[in-house]
Amino acid sequence: MSSEAPFVVVGGGWAGCAAAVTLARAGRPVRLVETAGVLGGRARRVPRHGLLLDNGQHLMLGAYRATRALLATLHGTVPLDARRLALVPWTATVPGAVSLKARALPAPLSLLAGLATAHGLTVADRAALLRWFVALSRSGFACAAEATVSALLAPLPAPVRKMLWEPLALAALNTPVDVASGQVFANVLRDTFAGDARASDTLWPALDLTALVGDATARYLAARGGDVLLRTRATLAAGATPAVRIDDHLVAARGVVLAVAPHQLLATLGDAPDADAVREAVALLDYESTTTVYLGYPRAPATASPTRFAQLDAAPGQWLFDRADILARAGAGAPTIGALYAVVVSADGPHLDFGPPALARLVDAQLRQLAPDLAPLMWSQVIAERRATYACTPHSVAARRGLAAAMPARGVRLAGDYVDTDYPATLEAAVRSGVRAAEALLHDTG
Ligand SMILES: Cc1cc2nc3c(=O)[nH]c(=O)nc-3n(C[C@H](O)[C@H](O)[C@H](O)COP(=O)(O)OP(=O)(O)OC[C@H]3O[C@@H](n4cnc5c(N)ncnc54)[C@H](O)[C@@H]3O)c2cc1C
Incomplete structure (x- = not known):
């Protein structure tokens, strides 16, 4: 590490890794601090009985542009195997099952061709789905801010809602459809089915989640004079210039990215003087x-x-x-x-x-x-x-608005999936927020 005060990134999830890589790529010394013994946060490797499991099954999509860009920076090429989205039941015995396979055509043709050949939908179901998608697309994928996913899907016939979009919305937003944000789901549909020809692809890593981003970030930082402190807690130190407290030591920083999960933020903010709005926003989250x-x-x-x-x-x-x-x-x-x-x-x-x-x-x-x-x-x-x-509700979107631009203290920016209001809590939201926080700090510090 050079004698210049480093940029400190607190939290080694995908948001923190993306922030650290963005800063290091700009030639700045970076210290990444993580309380756990492994990088990755909520997308990490969990070794069990000789198997390198992930802490949870993750699905990535072709629409994850920021994530693909991060992986390309870290690995040279994107180490993901892209496969056409295929929504199929595990066996034909699932009652009333609908199956749909996207086709290798530019959007929205891939979805339309998938619809044309879908199983389990009547002609009337397909026509209703098509009309609904066209109307949503013409509105610019906008819906009322307080609308839930259930309200967004209400015009559709029951099989289309129940067998197709509701399971997808629950998986994408990890929130029951009767309380989940319709607008955020519309944003996901926009990027997945109205994006480029490969946006609806599913992306499969050949590595565990920590090898994919965490370990590669550590190597990337080390090669550029930065470092990673594992099993180390950092908290923000109040003062006129940015600083963090690590193991009772005050460490001066050129800038700080706080990339912890929202429920960890209050403890990490310490007594930052300008953080009341941030504290109130995260206190509203479920x-x-x-x-x-x-x-x-x-x-x-x-x-x-x-x-x-x-x-x-x-x-x-x-x-x-x-x-x-x-x-x-x-x-x-x-x-x-x-x-x-x-x-x-x-x-x-x-x-x-x-x-x-x-x-x-x-x-x-x-x-x-x-x-x-x-x-x-x-x-x-x-x-x-x-x-x-x-919980990705309309209420949470309103509460989180403005966090991307928030500065809880001078030279301090927030990153994390909850900071991005366009997407639900996903790897893509985390990576986007990390890149944006780092870019904002680079801008702030000239
Ligand atoms: C089981 C599961 C399945 C999921 N499935 C999908 C999926 O299929 N597709 C998808 O896109 N997304 C999925 N997600 C969501 C995705 O994993 C998260 O949105 C993303 O990982 C959040 O990253 P983050 O960096 O914002 O936060 P986190 O990953 O929570 O990172 C925060 C980090 O900060 C560290 N930390 C906290 N306090 C301190 C401190 N004081 N000092 C130092 N370090 C600190 C924490 O230990 C943690 O490592 C899933 C999540 C889970 C848990």
Whole structure:
């Protein structure tokens, strides 16, 4: 680290990593401070029994431009395998199932062609969906600020709502549709289905989430004279110039990015004098959980979906991801399983009342209903993130507005998924906010 006061980034999630990389790329010395023993925050590696799991199943989309740009900076090329979006049930036995595959055409043709060949929708359903999408597109994907996802989808026939958009909205916003923000969901639809030809692709990393961003960020900083302090807590120190307190030491900084999760912000802000509006905004946020149930089997059932992720019947698992990639990276001592599934349950619900073994058995029984030839369950691991995301309600959008420009103290900027009001709590929102905070600091400090 040079003798020049560094820029300090507090929090090593994807927002903090994006901020640190943006500052280092501009030739500035950067110190990234993280309380955990590993970088990644809510998108990190969790080693269990020789398997490098992720703390939760994450899905990335072609529309994640800032994330793709960050990965290109870190890895040279984007280490993601892009596949056409295919919304298909895990097995044909899901009642009333709708399946839709986007096509390799520029938007909105990819969605339209997908609709034309979708299964489970009547001609009238398709026509209604088309009219609704065209009307939304003509409005510039704008809806009333207080509208919920349910209100946005109300004009659609029940099968389109229930089998297609509501499960997608719940997955994207991690918030029940009757309270989730219609405008934020419209923004996601805009970028995914009215963006460029590959915007609706799903992106699959060949690495675990910490290797993808956290480890690569640490290498990037080290190569440019910066450093990472793990297992270290930093808090903002009040004063006329930017500074943080690390292990009881006052560290002067050229500028500070606070990139902690919203529920961690109050403790990190210390007694910053100009932060009351920020404190009030984050105090208004509620949180939703996301639970990932990893299930290992000796082999895949013959009836399983041929796609890498598939829709379930929400009882309680909502989406199933085939994590053959984790098995391919398995280390010594890993269980000898032939098929590894990550089953996701978004948002809070009765599933949280079950302990991990009971929930794993429940999801196994759910899969068995759909695929009776499923082999006996061999191994399971449940990871419940209780504060996976803030609840993305219209109320939260209003509360968070203005945080991107907020300066809780001189030379201090905020980053984190909650700072971006265009997107829900996602990797893309986190990365965008980190880049913006770093750019604002570079601008502030000349
Ligand atoms: C289970 C799960 C599934 C998800 N699925 C998806 C998905 O499919 N697609 C998608 O796009 N998004 C998904 N998300 C959301 C996404 O992971 C988050 O939006 C994103 O990771 C938030 O990043 P962040 O940097 O804003 O915050 P965080 O990742 O929370 O980072 C904040 C960091 O700050 C650290 N910290 C806190 N206080 C201090 C301090 N005082 N000093 C130093 N460090 C501190 C914390 O330890 C943490 O590492 C999911 C999230 C979860 C939990």
